[in-house]
Amino acid sequence: MSDKTGNKPIDVAVGILMKPNGDVLLGQRPAGKPYDGYWEFPGGKVETGEAILDALKREFVEELGVHILSASQWCGVEHVYEHAHVRLHFFISREWRGEPQSLEGQAFAWQGVVGVSPLLPATIPLLEWLDQLRYP
Numbered sequence: 001m002s003d004k005t006g007n008k009p010i011d012v013a014v015g016i017l018m019k020p021n022g023d024v025l026l027g028q029r030p031a032g033k034p035y036d037g038y039w040e041f042p043g044g045k046v047e048t049g050e051a052i053l054d055a056l057k058r059e060f061v062e063e064l065g066v067h068i069l070s071a072s073q074w075c076g077v078e079h080v081y082e083h084a085h086v087r088l089h090f091f092i093s094r095e096w097r098g099e100p101q102s103l104e105g106q107a108f109a110w111q112g113v114v115g116v117s118p119l120l121p122a123t124i125p126l127l128e129w130l131d132q133l134r135y136p
């Protein structure tokens with residue numbers, strides 16, 4: 001659905017790398033992007049004609065040098081920011097190759113109970129759902 005300004009949502013592929021102990025990887029948005037300094041799960045915009053899972057894999061290679069081997073689609077969240085109307089497609093991956101590297105100069109952190117802040121507003125509700133999944 002378009003928002004009240006008539007803008008179509010932008011699809012964003014987002015990945016939650018999850019270790020066997022439940023720890024998940026978060027990254028900090030680099031300077032120059034909207035909401036720089038905020039924490040998020042790694043990912044980025046889906047390009048025209050690109051499958052969402054392909055976008056996820058591409059973003060992880062570009063940002064972190066990580067090759068996602070498998071990922072399952074988890075949930076979708078739509079959010080209207082002042083800079084964009086986004087439709088976030090969250091995936092959970094437990095299988096990847098490579099250690100995350102900071103290829104875009106961003107900080108990242110493995111977290112159990114998430115303690116980094118601030119988080120992107122649309123991502124905040126996900127944490128409670130994620131904890132229900134990780135710590136039933």
Ligand SMILES: Nc1nc2c([nH]c(=O)n2[C@H]2C[C@H](O)[C@@H](COP(=O)(O)OP(=O)(O)OP(=O)(O)O)O2)c(=O)[nH]1
Nearest residue numbers: 012014033040041042043044045084086120122123
């Ligand atoms: N990666 C990611 N993006 C999120 C999350 N939560 C959330 O609201 N977003 C929003 C912020 C941005 O508006 C959008 C992602 O776009 P982006 O600008 O980071 O994507 P990109 O890396 O493709 O950027 P660029 O090519 O335009 O530089 O999704 C999240 O947890 N992870």
